[in-house]
Amino acid sequence: MTSILVQDLHKTYKGALEPSLKGLSFSFPKGAIVGLLGPNGAGKTTTISILCGLVKADTGKVQIFDLPQNATNREAIKGLIGIVPQQIALFPHLTAVENLEYFGNLYGLKGKSLRSRIDEYLQAFGLEKNGHKQVHHFSGGMKRRTNIIAAILHQPQLLVLDEPTAGVDVQSRSMILQFLRDYNQQGVSIVYTSHLLDEAQTICQEVAIIDEGRAVVQGGTTELIARHPECRNLEDVFLHYTGHALRD
Amino acid sequence: MLRLLATIRKEWLLLLRDRTGLTLLFVLPLILITVMAMIEDAPFRDYQELRFDILTVDNDHGRLGKYIREGLEYSEQFRVIDSVKGQLLTEQQARDLVNEGDYKICIIIPPGATGAIVSNANKIVNDILKRMSMPGVLPVSTRKDSLNVTIYFDPASKKAFKSAIHQALDNFLTQVETDLLLERIKQQLKRKDVQETDSMVIQLKAVGLKEQLTGPSQEIDVISNSVQHNVPAWSIFAMFFIVIPIGGNMIREREDGSLLRMKLIPGSYLAILTGKMLFFVGVCVVQFYLMMQVGIYLLPLLGLPKLMLGQSWLAAFVVAVGIGLASTSYGILVGTVFKTPNQALNFGAISIVILSAIGGIWIPLEIMPSHMQFIGHLSPLSWGLDAINDIYLRNVGVGHIWGHVGKLVFFAVALLCTAAVIEKRRLS
Known part of the structure; x- marks a missing residue:
């Protein structure tokens, strides 16, 4: 069974000169931590937007846990996915608890069950003493961790993280990555996008590298490195497939 | 319902912690109407006074x-x-x-x-x-x-x-x-031999003039003066200025990704938007009644006439809600169209000043040239002011203000639909 199946996806935004996606295809197994990698402008954000139903593809097929992404399933799929955006998508003048209560309420969670879930996650991310501080007083790492909690409150089966460790210190990064491994152990599928390829190599069991709207390669992380003897790590593999030209 | 109530609570907490925003929403308008009522007192007085x-x-x-x-x-x-x-x-x-x-x-x-x-x-x-x-x-x-x-x-x-x-x-x-x-x-x-005791009185005024009210109630004699014009007029102006915090709020939510997060959560975004609107309409209504208190209690202490509210409190409440709906929807449109808070701030402020100037807030529409009166009646601020004047000066009730309130509600719905179309186009 796959967590995500994408087949021949095409998307051109209105007024754009170039298509964002040109027949993108990949699939990720259920229950794995996978990396969706690519240089700037490769089509990662468009792909994630289509996966979670924010943007409609022109043509192609998308399935989340065997559910086709369409108008009928859109709301059900939203409930299956948790998205951690690259931005700190929190209200800076609300406390961490107030932020989490708000997003929990939007998911239909309330009362003691919501409160205990918030306490549990705050403790898991080392934020239990800071839950009642306003988020704008938080360090970058604390904001990132709260950002992740907001995406998992509803206990999704698929967690999509966009640069979850950007701008955080080593300790916070280590905690986030360890949490993702533990969370994955509970059977949650995780899709991880990042430009930090050493981190992706450490955490991802499988990666798909996309460039210019197409998947250029997909496979197990160690298998891909082994496939190219000249490549010492995932970064070398990435450059092998996407080249050294700047993507401004 | 949970989404709606949670959004109202969230906006309430955010407003409580924004002291500058609170001052802008509640204190500055009170100063504005006090100053405007005092400045415009002399021009509003008849020469007879x-x-x-x-x-x-x-x-x-x-x-x-x-x-x-x-x-x-x-x-x-x-x-x-x-x-x-x-x-x-x-x-x-x-x-x-x-x-x-x-x-x-x-x-x-x-x-x-x-x-x-x-x-x-x-x-x-x-x-x-x-x-x-x-x-x-x-x-x-x-x-x-x-x-x-x-x-x-x-x-x-x-x-x-x-x-x-x-x-x-x-x-x-x-x-x-x-x-x-x-x-x-x-x-x-x-x-001509008339007795001295005869006190002859010649009365020239056989027919005099007597002014009567035209409204349904004959009990209150209210004349349009500086307070009766300026307090409602500048209150409506201040209520429309809610466009700026709403516009900024919408843009910040879009920029920091929280709008995206809200849209990724299953359920209708309309409930969240309704919660936001209800909260800001509530803020507008509170603003309105606070400013009326200035006209009733503060301005008389400064030597100005007392604001007379008419007899239908329900009609005034309905109009305040109508104005709140129109101004909140305008804020949502501004927040949807513009990309940065600065753009929204500048456009919002200038457009409200223009709408208020042509809508009879600064000077009554009646003394403008006829073509300006025609243009003025297209401003939502003039609909609100006409409705309030009907209630306060002509003593009408709810049954007489539906025309004005209907225009305000239609304006709100039209702006929300426009904002929805723009947002949809942005996503595609």
Whole structure:
């Protein structure tokens, strides 16, 4: 069974000169931590937007846990996915608890069950003493961790993280990555996008590298490195497939 | 319902922690309406309500001068001044003082004015007696040229002001002439063997003028004054300024990704938007009633008239909600169209100033040229103000304000639909 199946996806935004996606295809197994990698402008954000139903593809097929992404399933799929955006998508003048209560309420969670879930996650991310501080007083790492909690409150089966460790210190990064491994152990599928390829190599069991709207390669992380003897790590593999030209 | 209530709670907490925002929403408007009501008090007063210093040079030293002075003082419109620094005014001094702008008006009563009026009255009485085949015995002057009471105005005086003063003085002259004529007639009739005890009264005013209200209620006599215009007008203006915090709020949520997060959560975003709108409509209604309190309690302490609210509190509440809906929807549209808070701030502020200027907030639409009145009636601020004026000045109830409220609600719905289309286009 796959967590995500994408087949021949095409998307051109209105007024754009170039298509964002040109027949993108990949699939990720259920229950794995996978990396969706690519240089700037490769089509990662468009792909994630289509996966979670924010943007409609022109043509192609998308399935989340065997559910086709369409108008009928859109709301059900939203409930299956948790998205951690690259931005700190929190209200800076609300406390961490107030932020989490708000997003929990939007998911239909309330009362003691919501409160205990918030306490549990705050403790898991080392934020239990800071839950009642306003988020704008938080360090970058604390904001990132709260950002992740907001995406998992509803206990999704698929967690999509966009640069979850950007701008955080080593300790916070280590905690986030360890949490993702533990969370994955509970059977949650995780899709991880990042430009930090050493981190992706450490955490991802499988990666798909996309460039210019197409998947250029997909496979197990160690298998891909082994496939190219000249490549010492995932970064070398990435450059092998996407080249050294700047993507401004 | 949970989404809606959670959004209201979230907006409430955010507003409570934004002290600058609270000041902008609740304190500045109170200062604004107080200042505007005081500044615009004088232009709103009729000339009848104001008291002017009037320089008087009496070269006649007769009854006319006395009559004019007494008449002017009695009217309580004028304070008669005939000397400066203990010296009686000369015509030249009075003209100079007016010309220099120290005084607004000066009247010069020419020598022989009383004689001329008495002579004219005598001539009329003699003519009447002749027609009654009785001899006319009252002395009549042989002077042919007519005399004028001269008025000098401050060169900066406005036409309407001059016209009002002309009319008032003309009334006094007519009154003096009529009084003298009646007095002469009474004297002549008494001369004809009428008993001294007979107190003959000649009443000229058989028919007078009486002002009545046109509205359904005859109980409250409210006139449009500075407070009745400025408090509702600037309250509506301040309520529309909620466009700026809402626009900024929408843009910040889009920029920091929280809008994206809200849209990724299953369920309708409409419930979240409705919660946001309800909260800000509530803020507008609270603003409205706070500003009305200024008109009722604070402005009278500053010497201004008390704001009269009419008799239908329900109608006023419905209009306040209508204005809140229109202004909140405008804020949502501004927040959807513009990409940065700065753009929204500049456009929002300038567009509200324009809408308020053409909508009769600064000066009433009634005194604008007809083409500006037509344009003014397209402004949502004018719909709100017309509705409030109908309630406060004409004492109408809920049944009479649906037209105005309907336009405000239609405006709100149209803007929300436009915002939805723009947002959809942005995503695609």
